[in-house]
Amino acid sequence: MAEKLNDAALDQLFREARTINVWKDKPVAEAQVRALYDLLKFGPTSANCCPARFRFIMSDKAKDRLVPHLMEGNQKKVRQAPVTVMIATDYAFAQHLPKLFPHAPDAKNWFSDRDVADETAFRNGTLQGAYLMLAARSLGLDCGPMSGFDADAVNREFFAGTTYKVNFLCSIGYGSDEGIFPRSPRFDFEEAAAIL
């Protein structure tokens, strides 16, 4: 039976982890990126639909394509970060269910309604984005998630002619303490939760 992780691990994953705004000049290796994927891929999704698609922006050439579409405050951060992941969603995910969910051969048809498919894609692709962030932290990497960008322009630049749309971005690397905001308040349990 699983036990509670130790306090250092809980601090690293949740309590002490902070969104990074300034990145150290320390590279992330391709092997780390692959190890990250090999953890996050196991996170649960509805009917194992795995609709997230990941683009790891690491080269200057790829940064040149992304940076013009970011809000000004995010441009320097993405230039500086060794990796920025584009978490995208494949809205045609259902075509892969015969492979991903083999024990239910009709699973593809559960998503024939467009609204159901779109909501499932966005919900589960976003869950996978969170798995990515916590997998990164579990590997000793820091995260800097961002929503401040021109999604239409990013889609045109990276996903024209595909069924993919960008969801959000997350820089990954080794964060500097510099530029970290003071921790913002969280809701108390009673403000956000209830036991029924």
Added chain:
Amino acid sequence: MAEKLNDAALDQLFREARTINVWKDKPVAEAQVRALYDLLKFGPTSANCCPARFRFIMSDKAKDRLVPHLMEGNQKKVRQAPVTVMIATDYAFAQHLPKLFPHAPDAKNWFSDRDVADETAFRNGTLQGAYLMLAARSLGLDCGPMSGFDADAVNREFFAGTTYKVNFLCSIGYGSDEGIFPRSPRFDFEEAAAIL
């Protein structure tokens, strides 16, 4: 600097963790539920907007209200699980930004466009749902997430007259090996990801 968590922790969070279908008759204490919230609340959200709202269904009375609205295959599981969390989203989250994001007094106005607000609410509330699952696993608890329920009926029963809507459900407790599906395939790195 943070280090990689040990293999046992990575197994517990990702590699060996499985969606539970049969629950042991072992309770989860209110203190564990509060400890769970006190971890997940630190996960990052856009402008710290924290739009998820959590209803921890633990009493028979609350299960009586929820179970009739579940797909048949989920009814027994929720009856059996010591806790089932309703992860809901507050679509009026922006009103709380003066409290949650105090260093940007105009943050509330970033979400005055209804489509932007709705997308932000769903994306970030879903991220928090993933934080909940990984926080539960980090505390040694198992998860059984579910989307198979009548969302309109659940909203009428639990959230009438509010700005909250249910997102998904997740049972939490101690799982039995019984009823666990064989691990379904995942995409290889090249199928779902690319380094640019």
